[in-house]
Amino acid sequence: MSDNTASMADLAALRQMSYSLMSAVFFGDLRETADLISDTASEVLAVSDWAADMSFYPDLAEFLRAFGELDSESYSEVESQYQRLFGPTPSSASSSVPLNETSYLVPGAEETGWVLASVERHYSSAGIESTPASGNVPDHIAVELEFIAFLCGREAEAWAGDDFKEARRMQDRQRRFLDQHLSKWIPIFVREVTGREDTGPFELAAKAVQVQVIHDLDFLRSLQPLMRSAV
Amino acid sequence: MTIKAQTNSVVTGTGGSGQAIDRRSMVSGLVLVCGDSPVATSIAGMTVEGTEWRFETTDDLCRNSDGIDQTISMAPTNRLIVALCRGEHSKSEFLSRSRKAGIETFGTQIVEIPAATDSDANKAASVTTVRGAIARSEAFGSADAGNIKTAFSGAGGKISRRALFTIPPIEYRSVPTINRSACIAGSGCTQCEKSCPHSAIKNVAGTVQVDTSACKSCGLCVAACPQRAVEFPSFSPVEIESQVEAVLSESDGSSKNIAFACSKSENMPIDDWQIVPVACAAMVPAAALLSTVSAGARSVGILRCVEECSQQSSREISGRIDYAKNVLERAGVNSNRIVNLAPSILGTENRSPAVSEPPGVGSHSVEIFGRTAASNSVLALNEMSPNGIEAFTHAYSPIGVPVVSSTACTMCGTCSAVCPSGALTQTTSENVVELTLDAAKCIACSECVESCPESANGAIELDLRTDISALTVGPVRINSDQAIACANCNTQFTSQLTLNRLEVLLGEDYSHDLYGTLCPECRTLA
Ligand code: SF4
Ligand code: SF4
Ligand SMILES: [Zn+2]
Ligand SMILES: [Zn+2]
Ligand SMILES: [Zn+2]
Numbered sequence: 001m002s003d004n005t006a007s008m009a010d011l012a013a014l015r016q017m018s019y020s021l022m023s024a025v026f027f028g029d030l031r032e033t034a035d036l037i038s039d040t041a042s043e044v045l046a047v048s049d050w051a052a053d054m055s056f057y058p059d060l061a062e063f064l065r066a067f068g069e070l071d072s073e074s075y076s077e078v079e080s081q082y083q084r085l086f087g088p089t090p091s092s093a094s095s096s097v098p099l100n101e102t103s104y105l106v107p108g109a110e111e112t113g114w115v116l117a118s119v120e121r122h123y124s125s126a127g128i129e130s131t132p133a134s135g136n137v138p139d140h141i142a143v144e145l146e147f148i149a150f151l152c153g154r155e156a157e158a159w160a161g162d163d164f165k166e167a168r169r170m171q172d173r174q175r176r177f178l179d180q181h182l183s184k185w186i187p188i189f190v191r192e193v194t195g196r197e198d199t200g201p202f203e204l205a206a207k208a209v210q211v212q213v214i215h216d217l218d219f220l221r222s223l224q225p226l227m228r229s230a231v
Numbered sequence: 232m233t234i235k236a237q238t239n240s241v242v243t244g245t246g247g248s249g250q251a252i253d254r255r256s257m258v259s260g261l262v263l264v265c266g267d268s269p270v271a272t273s274i275a276g277m278t279v280e281g282t283e284w285r286f287e288t289t290d291d292l293c294r295n296s297d298g299i300d301q302t303i304s305m306a307p308t309n310r311l312i313v314a315l316c317r318g319e320h321s322k323s324e325f326l327s328r329s330r331k332a333g334i335e336t337f338g339t340q341i342v343e344i345p346a347a348t349d350s351d352a353n354k355a356a357s358v359t360t361v362r363g364a365i366a367r368s369e370a371f372g373s374a375d376a377g378n379i380k381t382a383f384s385g386a387g388g389k390i391s392r393r394a395l396f397t398i399p400p401i402e403y404r405s406v407p408t409i410n411r412s413a414c415i416a417g418s419g420c421t422q423c424e425k426s427c428p429h430s431a432i433k434n435v436a437g438t439v440q441v442d443t444s445a446c447k448s449c450g451l452c453v454a455a456c457p458q459r460a461v462e463f464p465s466f467s468p469v470e471i472e473s474q475v476e477a478v479l480s481e482s483d484g485s486s487k488n489i490a491f492a493c494s495k496s497e498n499m500p501i502d503d504w505q506i507v508p509v510a511c512a513a514m515v516p517a518a519a520l521l522s523t524v525s526a527g528a529r530s531v532g533i534l535r536c537v538e539e540c541s542q543q544s545s546r547e548i549s550g551r552i553d554y555a556k557n558v559l560e561r562a563g564v565n566s567n568r569i570v571n572l573a574p575s576i577l578g579t580e581n582r583s584p585a586v587s588e589p590p591g592v593g594s595h596s597v598e599i600f601g602r603t604a605a606s607n608s609v610l611a612l613n614e615m616s617p618n619g620i621e622a623f624t625h626a627y628s629p630i631g632v633p634v635v636s637s638t639a640c641t642m643c644g645t646c647s648a649v650c651p652s653g654a655l656t657q658t659t660s661e662n663v664v665e666l667t668l669d670a671a672k673c674i675a676c677s678e679c680v681e682s683c684p685e686s687a688n689g690a691i692e693l694d695l696r697t698d699i700s701a702l703t704v705g706p707v708r709i710n711s712d713q714a715i716a717c718a719n720c721n722t723q724f725t726s727q728l729t730l731n732r733l734e735v736l737l738g739e740d741y742s743h744d745l746y747g748t749l750c751p752e753c754r755t756l757a
Contacts, residue, residue: 006398007397008395049331052332053331055403059376164396214377215379215381218381222380229389230391231389
């Protein structure tokens, strides 16, 4: 039996940080998140003793290292990579990889409006108000990831505050959102990114998102019966 | 919409020794050996050709997994083999430790070596064991996130809320994903779906979907797939085959006894067995037994665990063993070479059978999974036998011969369309429709019989026959008929026999102008 001394609070906090950083990267404001990433990267890598027992850890660490290593010079290169991959493209260039869920809907299977409404429902029922002014669409990868980060943060607080029920509620919210949204389109998004040339560190970032999302959905599903029947 | 980025961390480090592995500068793999075993120096002295494997011996390794991070950090890798004294270690502790040290999930194998006796034969056999593990490790590709399922050990009983503030001990299990470029679900194959005892894998409108929460990681779907399209890292066809081949190829002066053992078994067979771990004993097809014998093993065994290899699968396993023994007997090979090992219970001895040395063989290559594995292994044994294998039928035969009645069959083409192995094909040329059978490809799945609209009339039956002449004759025409071409677009769209049958079925309602002149497409346009 593995000697796993980490608390649920630590794990939730680690996942919160992971999602926040991935979100920051896909917001595209790389220079501003630069310090944040390199600071936090070392912090995450420092907890590796228990965290490395989790199957998502190697990909997370690799993603963090790739961004943590960037200096002010390489940032401009990465920024232009971001633009080439995800930015608006001149009509002559090949189209960019969309960053929002509704671009990946199976034609005819689901309605764009329905998906957006569902995403918004998840946000509002968790007590988050939409502020469309920021210019980010609700189904943007960065917003969806930040939403999970937010739920992870609340879960971590609940554990820290000895509030088992609240922690379980936050896990349930994460599981449902991962199940209904992120896990449905992230794999297709990642395939798109990997299919491109010159993806720089974004391929590692995309891969890390996929691994984290799939791991967490599976982890929360496996944990659910234990959480439900705990006495 | 904005959600405030929360990066104020509450993560506290445990001052861990965990290493972040830089995947860019790695050796192929690392073998850690417990120095307390009398065979340790023999293993540490091994050489591996072609790839860069490092060997490290640590005293008291079995009781002390702490140091392994350190050793791994000196030679970063994501493939690890830990050779530990039999019965003196905790497997899950080493797996967890190795993950913490940066070895990828499923990248670690634990092999058991003798704790006490020190004979030369033991030393040589242990080197062979490690050689097999290295081959298996090199055949292991990598696990996708979708192949990894979290299980909590001790999840059976009730657990207290207090206890759940700490992460319960984690165990990772392999779950299948599908290699879409090899999968032929689009043409109706449902072999994986039919094989799954937990309804976890389904062909949904031509695409196979795996419900990982229902999957119990038994690997039965892997064994059922004629296309080797089910990916199941850590127990994949190529990993298992590579290990068996490597063990059989090693000339260590002794003959080899191979035991396919459920990885959940508490107690591995001792003595002179080389262990090949499988996800469940029921994922071992008859071809595994036959192919391993024909590739030079002295004996082959299957070991079930007590808890999970269920009653149903134990009947299935006995059936396959009985079939394989029948083949051996007919080939003039002592059928005692195949053993149904007693389910692993502590203290069961499971000695290898008292049979003579196997004859020398030319090739040690084995084919265990996929549509041609069974027929090829039967053919290989046939080559080795003095008089050839006489045809016989058996309820658990993995190969068969579809028999078509030329009077009842209407040449409608349904059977060939559903046949997942390509044994039945129907072609149309020069106004003739032909149904062809290549029995060497038949996997005895009976999809053809189940789908045939005329099966009640005996149009097609599956003879569960192992028949060398059918396996070697090549494609044979088993029925033919005149093809009917569309009067409008000239596509040959049906056969005369189908029209005759339609006329019988519809009686007075049959109209040749309607059914016999235009293809369905032109009919709707008309
Ligand atoms: S591994 Fe077993 S339980 Fe899982 S899908 Fe395959 S047959 Fe079903
Ligand atoms: S058995 Fe193999 S080829 Fe057939 S549907 Fe399943 S995965 Fe595809
Ligand atoms: Zn030891
Ligand atoms: Zn078992
Ligand atoms: Zn036509």
